[in-house]
Amino acid sequence: MKWLALTFALAAPTHAGLRFGCSTLSIQRLDPVVEPGNAPSAHLHQIVGGNAFKANMTGDVGEQGTCTTCTFSEDFSNYWTAVLYYKHPTNGSYKRVPIYPNAQLSGTGIQGGMTIYYTQVDFNTNGKDKITSFKPGFRMTVGSPATNTLDGGKAHKGLRYTCLQTILTRGAETPDFPTKACPAGIMAIHHFPACWDGKNLDSPDHQSHMYDTTKGGFQPAAPCPASHPVRMPQVAYETMWNTTAFNSLPWPKDGTQPFVWSFEDSKGYGTHGDYLFGWKGDSLQKAMDSTCMFQGCENGKPLKSQNVAAMNKCTIKNTIEEDTEGWLTALPGRAM
Ligand SMILES: *[C@@H]1O[C@H](CO)[C@@H](O)[C@H](O)[C@H]1NC(C)=O
Ligand SMILES: *[C@@H]1O[C@H](CO)[C@@H](O)[C@H](O)[C@H]1NC(C)=O
Ligand SMILES: *[C@@H]1O[C@H](CO)[C@@H](O)[C@H](O)[C@H]1NC(C)=O
Helix, strand or coil: CHHHHHHHHHCCCCCCEEEEEECEEEEECCCCCCCCCCCCCCCCEEEEEECCCCCCCCCCHHHCCCCECECECCECCEEEEECEEEECCCCCCEEECCEECCCCCCCCCCCCCEEEEEECCCCCCCCCCCCCCCCCCCEEEEECCCCCCHHHHHHCCCEEEEECCCCCCCCCEECCCCCCCCCCCEEEEEECCCEECCCCCCCCCCCCCEECCCCCCCCCCCCCCCCCCEECCEEEEEEEECCHHHCCCCCCCCCCCCEEECCCECCCCCCEEEEECCECCCHHHHHHCCCCEHHHHCCCCCCCECCHHHHHHCCCCCCCCCCCCCCECCCCCCCC
8 A cells, every 4th residue: 555645646737638549560460468378369469569579478568669550669468459350241251351550640651559648637627636556567457358238239338330431530339330331431549448457567357457437438437436536548459440431231131230359249239448567667758747638748848759660670570470461251260
């Protein structure tokens, strides 16, 4: 409890909010949080972030990475979700949906990837609470591939989809895949829980050490409960799936839509995300204690940042040899 007391002693108004791009690090079947050491893991992921990523990761990841696909060059964390495929309604073949970067980010030419947020309460301000950084070794997941009902999907308030009318559309979120063709693609949104039990870096289900008070849509979250009293950064991912090339291909005739997650979920209820902390030293805490917002946190104010060329240059060798691109007769790892 010693550090909790320290936290309260240092409590001061803070307003920092991070929003930044990360290009794709890898698309492969690995999941060091849910299936450590399993190579391959059950289903395909898109992973962004630091190059220390591998099937099993332990210890202080912030000290292990040598490059990152993210804007902030001291962020060796890894962020991943499942991957979206189009399923041909008559011949059953699958093709991976490409990803494009958020048009609101600084720098152009980011390859695929995700937008990552670390905020306190909402999009415009970060409130006045002390935000405590995650510790080395911290990891968590949100959502579950086992969720297979609409009510189950709705219960995860931070997990939503937006049918993009243009690349700048925001709002109008649904708990399941849009059922109509979306002119600019589908944005998948993952808000993680932000209340920590103050003790455990992980838990057997990778969730019970955290508590979710998220209301979704970057609305102010409810206070943390006594069981999970420590307010951590509100982490969120946005991934822009460019489904437009598939809008002119055949769609199912029964009114359903043709996109499936890589774990064969055609409704989208099972959407989930994984987070593995890896900021170097006290860099994330420094940012959370500052008053910077978004691009204003770059160039040493207070975070070290890098340009898009450096982000895109950071790669890892794929350790799982299998086809994930082109027309596939089965989803990776799900051969019939
Ligand atoms: C991680 O995986 C590699 C490759 O499978 C293995 O050699 C190593 O022993 C594993 N390390 C841990 C800590 O499980
Ligand atoms: C299914 O249709 C697509 C698009 O026409 C085609 O490229 C693919 O090869 C077909 N798959 C099979 C197994 O015939
Ligand atoms: C989405 O894909 C379409 C069709 O392949 C392409 O013309 C368009 O440029 C892509 N959009 C973005 C924002 O990358």
